[in-house]
Structures are given as structure tokens and as C-alpha cells.
Amino acid sequence: MTGEFDVPKVEYALVLPLLVVFAGALIGVLIEALAPRVWRYQAQVGVAVSTLFAGLAATIQVGVGLEPLAGDVAARGDVVVEGALVVDGPSVFLWGVLLVLSLISVLLFAERRLEGGLTSFAGQAAALPGTDAERQASTRRIEHTEVFPLLMFAIGGMMVFVAAGDLLIMFVALEVLSLPLYLLCGLARRRRLLSQEAAMKYFLLGAFSSAFFLYGIALVYGYAGSFDLAAIDQAVSASTAGTPLLLAGIALIAVGLLFKIGAAPFHAWTPDVYQGAPTAVTGFMAACTKIAAFGALLRVFYVGFGGASWDWRPLIWIVAILTMVIGSLVAITQSDIKRMLAYSSIAHSGFILVGFVGLYAGSPAGEGLTSLSSVLFYLTTYGFSTLGAFAVVTLVRDAGGETTHLARWAGLGKTSPVLAGAFAFFLLAFAGIPLTSGFMGKWMVFAAAWAGGAWPLVIVAVLTSLVAAFFYVRVIVLMFFTEPGVDGPAVAVPSALTSSVIAVAVAVTVLLGVVPGPVLDLAQQAGAFVR
Amino acid sequence: MNEYTPILALLALGFGFGLFSVIISGFTGPKRYNRARLDAYECGIEPTPQPVGGGRFPVKYFITAMLFIVFDIEIIFLYPYAVAFDSLGLFGLVEMVLFISTVFIAYIYVWRRGGLEWD
Amino acid sequence: MLPAEAGGGVPVLPVEAEGLFSLLWLIVALPALGAVLLLLGGRAVNRLGHLVGTAMSAGSFVVALVLFIGLLGRGEEERQVQQQLWTWLEVGDYTVDMGLLFDPLSAVFVLLITGVGSLIHLYSIGYMVHDERRGRFFAYLNLFVAAMLVLVLADDYLAVFLGWEGVGLASYLLIGFWAHKQSAAVAAKKAFIVNRVGDLGMSLAVMAMVATFSTSSFVGVSAGMPEASSGIATALGLLLLLAACGKSAQVPLQSWLLDAMEGPTPVSALIHAATMVTAGVYLVVRSNFIYAEAPVAQVAVMVVGLVTLLFGAVIGCAKDDIKKALAGSTMSQIGYMMLAAGIGPAGYAFAIFHLLTHGFFKANMFLGAGSVMHAMDDDVDMRHYGALSRALPITFVTFAAGYLAIIGFPGFAGFWSKDKIIEAAFAEGWIFGVGALLGAGVTAFYMTRVMLMTFFGDKRWRPEVHPHESPSVITVPLMVLGALSVVGGVLLLGGWITHWLEPVTGPEGEHELFVSALVLTAMVTLTVAIGVAVAWVVFGRQSVPDSAPQRVSWLTRAARNDLYGDAFNEAVFMRPGQQLVRGLVYVDDKIIDASVGGLAALVSGSSGQVRRSQTGFVRSYALTMLGGALVAVVATLAVTLA
Secondary structure, eight states: OOOOOOOOOOOTTTTHHHHHHHHHHHHHHHHHHHSOHHHHHHHHHHHHHHHHHHHHHHHHHHHHHOOBOSSSSOBBEEEEGGGTEEEEHHHHHHHHHHHHHHHHHHHHHTOOTTTTSSOSBOSOTTSOTTSHHHHHHHHTTOOOTTHHHHHHHHHHHHHHHHHBSBHHHHHHHHHHHHHHHHHHHTOBSSSHHHHHHHHHHHHHHHHHHHHHHHHHHHHHHHHHSOSBHHHHHHHHHHSSSOOHHHHHHHHHHHHHHHHHHTOTTSOTHHHHHHHHSOHHHHHHIIIIIHHHHHHHHHHIIIIISGGGHHHHHHHHHHHHHHHHHHHHHHHHTOOBHHHHHHHHHHHHHHHHHHHHHHOOOOSTTSOSSOHHHHHHHHHHHHHHHHHHHHHHHHHEEETTEEOOBGGGGTTHHHHOHHHHHHHHHHHHHHHTOTTSHHHHHHHHHHHHHHHTTOHHHHHHHHHHHHHHHHHHHHHHHHHHSSOOOTTOOEEOOOOHHHHHHHHHHHHHHHHHHHOOHHHHHHHHHTBBOOO | OGGGHHHHHHHHHHHHHHHHHHHHHHHHSOOOOOHHHHSSSTTSOOOSSOOTTSOOOOOHHHHHHHHHHHHHHHHHHHHHHHHTHHHHHHHHHHHHHHHHHHHHHHHHHHHHTTTTOOO | OOOSOOSOOOOOOOEEOOGGGGGHHHHHHHHHHHHHHHHHSOHHHHHTHHHHHHHHHHHHHHHHHHHHHHHHTSOGGGOOEEEEEEEEEEETTEEEEEEEEEOHHHHHHHHHHHHHHHHHHHHHHHHTTTOTTHHHHHHHHHHHHHHHHHHHHBSBHHHHHHHHHHHHHHHHHHHTTSTTSHHHHHHHHHHHHHHHHHHHHHHHHHHHHHHHHSOOBHHHHHHHGGGSOHHHHHHHHHHHHHHHHHHHTOTTSOHHHHHGGGSOHHHHHIIIIISGGGHHHHHHHHTHHHHTTOHHHHHHHHHHHHHHHHHHHHHHHHOOBHHHHHHHHHHHHHHHHHHHHHHOHHHHHHHHHHHHHHHHHHHHHHHHHHHHHHHTTTOOBGGGOOOHHHHSHHHHHHHHHHHHHHHTOTTSHHHHHHHHHHHHHHHHOHHHHHHHHHHHHHHHHHHHHHHHHHHSSOOOOOTTOOOOOOOHHHHHHHHHHHHHHHHGGGGGGGGHHHHHHHHHHOOOOOOOOSSOHHHHHHHHHHHHHHHHHHHIIIIISSOOOSSOOSSOOHHHHHHHTGGGHHHHHIIIIIHHHHHHHHHHHIIIIIIHHHHHHHHHHHHTTTSOOHHHHHHHHHHHHHHHHHHHHHHHHHHHHHHHHO
16 A cells, blocks of 8 residues: 655755754764763863854844734744744744753853862763762763753754644654753752752653643544644634533643643642752753743644633633742742742742733734733743843852852852842842843733733732742842851852853843843734744 | 543553453463562563662663664654655655664764673 | 812823923933942942932932923923933833923922932931941932932833832832841831832732723823723722832831831931832822822822821820831821822822922931931930930021921921811811821920920930030031921912922812811911920920830820831731741642651651652652642533533
8 A cells, every 4th residue: 555645845944943953962962972071071062052053043044034924913934844843933032032041051051160170060970979980980070061962952842842833743842852851950960869859850740741741632632633733723713612522631731831831739840850950950941941831831722722712711820820829938938049949930930821821912913012922021031030040059159069058148248249239130130120121021921911801810910929029038138138157158250151141141131121122022023823 | 422432442441451461460370480580670680789889770771772762763764764765755865864864873872982882 | 078070180291302301311310320330330439439429419409400490481381391211112002111201290309309319418428427338328329319210200100110119129228228237127128028019009000001091101191091980090099009108108008117217317318208208199199180080099098198197196106216206207297298199189289398398397307316316326215315405506406497397387388388288188078187187286296205305304315425516517408408497388489389280280279168277277276386285294394214114005005016017917917928828838848748758758667768758759749740630620621511
């Protein structure tokens, strides 16, 4: 039985950014295989930076060339690779943000000054903690330069994730982005048990959530008869009432995605993993994974299940409220800075969910402030400040590595005012104080949600952000208004890499707060999703 | 009700198969016990006790097993490609070369980093 | 009781800034530049910090004065000048321009802020002379002035909110400036948090505006208000009132102001007397076009004002700390302003008038108190003062001017402004009038008490204290402010202030009184005289005990405890909140972890196999996820199928 086969069409020019990133990752693997050990670090960093730059250039080129679609909704872009990917405004916007953030993360990964000339990743991950093998690895100054290709694989997966036009592709992308992250989480040079535990937890729970996601896909396929988001949309819109099959599918897919963004009650992994993972990786995860997962969430629910929004809206409402409340309240009692930031990131997921569920499509032409553009903007602002905050965390150290216990941060403002000032600034941005990007982001998201009629949710959001402000201020008080302890923290002098990460993050946080216009414009020009 | 009958059926079938296998093997299987038989993994790897005082955990077997999966998947893709070779033409060739080289890069990595050496 | 003329707010119709007025941005830019210079500059700048900071503030005042004179020379319809700076954000139809609006209302505020602000800068040069972080202090002062100017000059509610948060942040930095005092750090935090509650109202109000009018500019909102539903108008009015309560320390958000006295005294004068606390009054008056459509919200404003004016007055009676007594009085006086602002067009002008005169005499008295503390080695307890009129003659005379002004001694600034408010309150309703009158009597009582305990009676000085008059850099601002306290009333000459504000607030309108205004004035003066007399009997005729008596009435005890404001907050907000947090943390950490983790630990024995038990944690997490997923599916199904 040999049927004729239609040759599939692949728009190489439009998916060029993805190809570039994956090619860079593969080159990284080859370097790992072939280059002599002494050259690997330089080669890997060089390849990673140039790959991500090339990817960014390709993304900009693709973005400039996007054609506006004819139709009553402002959208630009195209469905490519036989429906597997959608290269539209939001995809390209998120690609750009992800690439810029990953570039910054590479700098953080590459920091070698803090550990006496080695990266902050385990020398030999296979060696058990506290053994001779481990000591040998560190005396021989071995380091895992695989982290750079792993980061690129993860970013590649995220880029596919946000652009997937098909649930199966989305699932594959989910795995492609997750597996490198699981590994990266377990590679801390210090406190390796904690780090390995984090990796294990993340892996187990991630696998668990993937199973939900997959099962949801199966149910939805059973309902719609297709994996294609556009086809699912047609099937959903055609019927007037949701059937149990579809609804269960939607709920399970939501669970899979809500896990990745760290929404309650699927948030339990977040504090443990954020605390255990190497801080550079935590920053990368907090910024990029969240952005990618929200990109996918937006696409699936706006495009695929948009017709059934009345059915899933209550679920997201409840999840959003739970997430905000748990995130901001539990953060208050945290005594570890990384855990506190983890809960704060949970709370922020809740705020973004508010924008997401506002479902405000803007003026009839879909122009201006929409839920989509506001969430895209928020993700951008949050990504930069959170990366900056974690970069600061890597610098506050004592003999045992980073000191993340809050009590040890007392009086930091006296001993190193610049660093503490930068951190305080990020905290203020998280709290949403005007003239920081955090304020603009919150403002956009809440305004869109309000305009979409979700005002009770907005009130809860503003109330919880009030509570959240409390623990941010608590840390600022601790840093500036408390006397440093006798064994106060030493702030390590970073190389230009980490310093520039913090500087860039501060600059972006200020810029997006004072003149958010250009980036907001970009987010709006992205237009709606293309189906 | 109609559309999820198959799913219920699948669920029932899944449970049924599990139960059936456990029960039937209990009845029919030979009951000759030896040490290897009682190990958690019947693969010759001792999960416990671990090397005294820490040290490395031997993962040779697992690496080989994972390599098998990688190449297995490669082969799985090669079969349908062979069937549709004519109609895919140049496009198919390009894509397959890309795919195989990707797997090949992984192979080089494993080979250079000593993944293929048993000892 | 409802204001008669509901409807018909005054739309904002500005003209473009040109010529001289294109310098408008300088007013904000100068102090902002000063703050940036001082914050980023190194030690060299720090040494000259006080001069740079004062120069920036004074420069801003000069520009403001020039523009004010320019405004005076313009026709009435051209007195709302707008300057566009840049487009802050543009989202489809919704645009927020960074623009400044210089109109009669903001003009008087700008003059007050930069004028009194400059005097306080000058004063601080002397007051902070021994502080090694003086440069930093001036940076914060400049930052505050810049933020406050943004607040009153912005032409869009969102930009107002920017200044609003800015002054909050600056006051937080200033209150906590002496952070080595634990109480100062706590007070700073409290001020910040309570202010955030007010900000909540502000941000919700702006969001509601955007949702209703697709704009948050004064022009747009004032144009759209007449068409808005009364529900929206009332909601906006109440939300803005909440915001005003936070900044202006009105009941129920009053509790931070008394604690804020931990900051350096110039801060108390600048922020907690003359400028920041009046932001709420500004907001209400500025939003007159909203309140015109929302009679219910107007009544709420009046009630808040009335309650606070009595509340603050009672607290003022019982405090032995001179600054806290003054702080109570500030609350009370702002209550008067809110009351007047709630009355509507008939009261707006008097609210602003009282705000100005209060800015003069209260700043004067705070700075005077600082001068006294300076002389008494930073002791703030009035029971340790007494008979200081000889030792500190200039401080005494200027303080007395402020005192006579605040109690409303005929001819002094406060007399004119307070009298007008009481008159308007009587026209609005008996209860408001009587409350305001009563407040005037109590004010006279506690201010006389402060006066007597500080400057008269016996010396109750601590042994090692040798009071001396402050240097001229401190006394000159006192003299200027003292003079203003005396003559501030001239603003009312020929109804100038009401006429001046008319383009913003609309015509005053007529009100009917049950007696002639003159008789009412006599009544007010009589009440004040009674207050003074009672205080004289209690504190002037007999000697003051030098530690606070413990056997006192419940009212005194309550007043000493700020009328249990903190206890209330604690019982109603903090404790339930803490319980909730504790519960959540417990559920998050303990119940799930312990039940499963504990089980795993039991299984693995107590051999300290930590990691084994941690797989238990993962299981418990997975269990939560499974539960969550189940609930999610069931809930989705239930919602639809129900």
C-alpha cells in the first residue's frame, strides 16, 4: 500500500530563529565532544553568545517582515510548517524577549570570579557530594561547560513552546524545554544535596504534570478530532455547550500549564526548586520558563479554547485568587531570600493570571490595550527585574557560598549600598511602585482586566499586592535600617559579567517605568494570535 | 455518553490488563527463587549496597540502554522515510540528513566522553 | 443634608503653555535635579549638599513666583495653563501624557510647597549641622519636594499617582532617616504600609476611570463626568476619599502620623504639617468635578473630616510629647479642611485657604518645637520644659504667633480661615457646625496647654540642660513663618481667594445662616476664649507635675493611646491576618508534608536518611497536584453542567 505523499512545506526563513538556536546548541555539544578541556569554557561562552545574538537578529528580521493579516482583527504573521508552528506577532515578541533574557542569563552562567575562577556549577555532577571524587574534580578544576548548550536547548524548546500551533508540538516543546532545566537544577557547586533534591523534585513533579497535560491533549483530541489549535477552535465554537470530554481536557491541559507557571495549588515545587537550584539557573527559570509557559497558556486558551471561555473562566478565576493569596501571604514568613523570591514569583503568576483571564480584546479592531498585550508587557518587565534580583543574590556570600538566610542580609545597605540599592530597587519594582517597570506592568494588566469586566479580581489583586508590598519593604528595612550583625555578609566583587547583568536589569527596570512607550508599542503591534 | 465510551473502555482495559498479568503470573509462573531473581532489577546491576564511603555509582548499563533508545528512534524514523522516499524527493533528503546529523552529534558526544567504554 | 447643587462640576479647559510659561517644567526639574545630584554625587557633593539642596528648592520657588505673577496678569479664562512634556504611555485610545497643569489651585500649592519648603531647607542647614549624613538628608528633602510638585502639577490622575507614591517613598526615607532608632524604622514602615492602603483607593479609582472614560486626564474625566452613572461617580468619590485618608492621616487611616514624629523635626514640619498631609485635601478639591456628581461621597468626606477633627483634637489634649501634640493638632486641622472640601463649591476655597494658613502656622510651630528641642538636648517631653519664654525669646514670640493663629485669635491668619469653615459647616447642617465649633474650643484648650507647659510656669528642666536660643539660620525661617501666621489672613481680603479659585472650583454660591455671620464669629471667639480659660485654670494656675499622672480618667488614657487606633488596627487587621498567614504556612508546610513525609520518615526509620524522607515530600506535592487537578476537573464540569 503506497499512497502518494504530499511534500510538506517548511518555511525555513520564518523559523530561522529556531534553527539558529538549535544549531548553536548542537555546536555546543560538538565542542563538548571535541574541544580540549582548557578551551571549552571560552568556546562555549562564545558560541552561546553569538548564537543567541544571531537568533535575536533573525527574530528581528522575521518580526520586521511579518505581514498584517487581512481580516477584522489586527494580527500579523502566518501559520507555518503545516500548522505545527505559528509565527505571529506574539510569537516573535516572546522570542525576542526570551532571547534577550537568555543572553543575560548566559552572562550570569559564565561568571567565574565568585568561585575562584570556576563557574558556580558542579565540577563533576556524577560524583557524590562529599566524596574523594568530588574533591578531585575540584582540585583538578573541572567544570561542566555543558550548561551552555543545555541553556540553548531549553531556550529553543521555549521558543517552540510559545509558537506551537498544534498540541502535540506543544507537548514535545514542553519536554524539550523541561529536560535541560531538570539537569541544570541539579548542578550547583555548593549545597549539592539541596540542589540534587531540587532537580529530583522538579523532575518527578514535572513528569507528573506532563502526564496531566498529555492526558488533557488526548481528551481534547477525542472531542475535536484534531491536535491543531485552529481546528479545535472550530470544533469548540461550533457546539453551543461544552461537553464533559472537552471540559475535562481543558482542565487537565490547564493543570499542566499552570504547573509550569507555578500557580497554586500546583506551586508546591517552586520554593524548593528555586531554593535548591544554582541561583543563576533559578533566575533563568524564574524569568524565561514563566514567560514561555504564559505564552503557551495564552495561545492554547485564547486560540484553541477561546470559544469555551465561559466554561474555563471560573477555574482560572479561582486559581488566580488562590495563587495571589498564597504567594503573597506565605512569602511574609519566609526567612530565606530565595524562597521569598520564589513565593513572590508565585504571587506574580497570580497577577499575570488576572490579566490573562480579563479576556479583554480591546477596541473592536483589536487595537490598543488588550489582555494579550498587557500580559506580554508584564512578562517583559518581570523577566528583567527578577533576573536582576537573583543576580544580586549570587553576590551576597560568606565562606560557605551564598548566604540566603534573610537574617544575614541585615545591614547590607550599610556595607555595600550600591548592591543593596539595586536589590531594593528590584523589590520596589516587584511591589509596583511608580517609575519602575513593575508599576507599569501591573497597571497595564489590571487596567486590561478591569476593562474586561474582571473588576472583583482586580480588587483582590490590588489588595494582595498591598500585602506583597509589606514583605518587600520588610527586606528593604532589614537591609538599610538594621545594624549589620557581627558576622555580616561579605559581598563578593563580581566580574564585569554579573555587574553588567545587574546594570542592564536596573536600566531596563527604570526605562520601562519611565518611558514604557516603545516596548508597549511593540507588544501592541504584535496584535492578536493568528489561528 | 458516546464519545467517551472508548475512554472508559480504555481505562477498564488498562486496569484489567494490570490485574490480569499480576494474578495470572502468580498462578502460572515457576516459583524457583535465587538471588538474582530477588533483585529489584533483573539486569545484573546491584542497586544496594552502594560503594563503601561513597564513590561513583556505576551507570554503564543505563547509558547503553539510553543509547539504544536514541538509535531506536532514529531507525523508527528511517522506516517511514524509506517508504515515502520517492514522493518526498529533495525535501525529504535534506530533512533526513538534518535529523541523522543531529543524532550523530549526540553519538559523537557519547563516544568522545567515554560513554561507549564499558570499563 | 445633601449638597443642594448636585451636578455641574467645572470642566478643566486648559490653554497651551507658551512664552514665560514654557518654563513650567523647571519648577519640578530643579529639585529633582538636586535629588539626583546629591544621591549620585560622591563625598564632595555631599559636603556642599545642604547648599545645593536649598538652592534648588529656592530656585524652584523663584520660578513659581514669577509664573504666579504671570498668571495673575492673565484673564480668568486663560488661567489654566498646560504644558505637555512627553507621552508617558500610549495604548490605543488610552494615552497618558506627562503634562503639567498650572492653574490657580496648583499655583497656590506650588507656592506653598516651594516657599515653605525652602524655609525648611534653610532651617535644616542649622538643625542637621552635626549629622554626618546631612547631604543625604537634603537629597531626600529635594526628592520629596520634587514628588510633591509632581503631585500637584500633574494633569492626569495616573501622573498624580506617580507623585503620590513618590511622596510616600520620600516620606518613608525621611521618617526612617534616623534608622539607628528602632522606633524610627518601625514608624517609617508603618507610614509606608498605611499609605499603601490609601494608594489602593487611588489605584482602583484610576482604573475605574480608565474603564469608564478610557482616559485618566483631568480634562477627559471632567468632560465625561456629567454622563457617568451615579454609581460610578459615587465609587470614584469614595475611592478617592480612601486615598485622601491615607495621605492626610484621616480616620480610619490616621495611625501613622503620630508615629511619624520619629523623623527629624524639619521633616515633621515639611511633610507632616505643611505639605504632604494636605495632598488628600488637594485631591478632593481637584476632583470637584467628580464630587459634584456624587453627593453621597461628599457626605462621606464631611463625616470623615468631622470625625477626624474631633479625634485629633482629643489626642492633642493628652500628649506630653510636644511633637505628638502638634501632630494631633495637624490631624484635627486637616479634618477642618476635609470638612470644608466635603461641603462642595461653598467650601473648596476655604479648605484651600485654611490649608495655606495652616501651612504657615503649623510649619512655624513645628520648627519652633524643633528649636525648643534643640535647646533642651532633644528632650520632647513638655513636662520637662517650662518657663522657656525668657531663655528662647525669638522662638517664644514666633511660636506664640503660630499659637494665636491656630486657636483663631481675632486678626490672626487662622481666625479668618477657621471662622469661614465653621460658618460654611453651619450652613450645611447643625451637626457639622456644632462639631466644628466644639473642635475650635478643644483646639484652644490643648494649644494653650502646650504654650503654658512649654513657655510658662516653673522650670522643670533636667539638671544638665542649659537652654539657649538657636542660631539665626534657624530663627530666620521662624520669623518669616511667624510673620505669615500673623498676616496670612490678607488672602481673604475682598474675597480674593474665593475669586481666585473660581476657575477651578466654580462659584461659591450663596448659603443661608440661622444667624448673621457676625454673631457666629462672636460665638466662635467665645468658644475659643472658654477653651483658653479652661486650660489656664488647669495648667496655668497650678504647677505641672513633671511626670505624667497615672490616675486619670478613661478619656485621657484613651487619648494617650491615640484613642486606641493601633489596638483597633491590630485587633481588626493584624491578628486575623497573622492567623491567616500562620494557617496558610501550616497547611503549606506542615499538614501535607508532615502527614506524608512523617509516614515516609517512619518507614525509613530514624536513621537520618533525610533524602528518603524528602521523596515523601515530593509525594505530598504530587498529592496536592493530583487533588488540585481533580478539583479543577470537577469544578469545571460542575460549573458548566450545573
